[in-house]
Amino acid sequence: MNYYVFSITYMAIFGYFGHFAKISKNTNIILILLTGIVVNIPIDNISINMLTYSFFGEMSILTFALSLMLLFESFKIQKIQNNFMDIKAFIFIFIFGLILYLSVLNIIPLNLYYQSPQIVIIICCLLTFLAYVINKSLGMIYFICLLSYGLKLMESNNLFDYLIDVPVWIFSILYIFVIIVKKIVSKK
Incomplete structure (x- = not known):
């Protein structure tokens, strides 16, 4: 790409x-x-x-x-609803990104990003299964990411680059924050 x-x-x-x-x-x-x-x-x-x-x-x-x-x-006539991704999916993305980025920055001693390709594939397959259990749409997207890795659609040789990047991780943080603020405001 x-x-x-x-x-x-x-x-x-x-x-x-x-x-x-x-x-x-x-x-x-x-x-x-x-x-x-x-x-x-x-x-x-x-x-x-x-x-x-x-x-x-x-x-x-x-x-x-x-x-x-x-x-x-956005082409739908009715109001947009996040029916394909719910709060659980964004919490999953946030936790996954947090663990991955903390390991890349060597803040946690387990460095996931620089493991051998076989271990990364096993980890990502398990993540895909877990994502599917949590949110079917997210699991299917992660499955597409696995297929894309097999087809080498990106220049990167690391499967984690197919599954997450900083903009999505930041968006997940913002999405979770907005949902929490909405719940707090609606209680008042």
């Missing part, structure tokens, strides 16, 4: 907010298409996609799949 795939993420974000703002479906489609064009226009020889790629690196298959799902979800 290259930096052009970040267009899907930007299109999904603007499509979601367009749908959330209850603009018409045709206007939302135009907004989505314009977003896909604008993020690829170079200004001083760098586009928003290039800048995003230089900041985050290669997009994980998980981010790509979630962006596609959100983009397709």
Whole structure:
């Protein structure tokens, strides 16, 4: 994958907010298409996609799949609901990312990221099974990530790069925070 795939993420974000703002479906489609064009226009020889790629690196298959799902979800007529991912899925992503990133930073002594490929595959297969038990959609996306690893769709040789990246992990933190704040506010 290259930096052009970040267009899907930007299109999904603007499509979601367009749908959330209850603009018409045709206007939302135009907004989505314009977003896909604008993020690829170079200004001083760098586009928003290039800048995003230089900041985050290669997009994980998980981010790509979630962006596609959100983009397709924004075309629905009724109000968007997170029926494909619930709070348990985002808590799973948060805990998985926390453990992985703490091990990469050598804060916890078990370094998961730099294990042999066979051990990483076993760990990721177990994570996929656990994700499927927790949330079927997340489990299926992780299964697609495993297949993508087998097809070598990304430049990375580490399976963890297919399963998680920093933007999804940060989004999971924000999502959990928003849900907690909503519950606290609704109790008052």
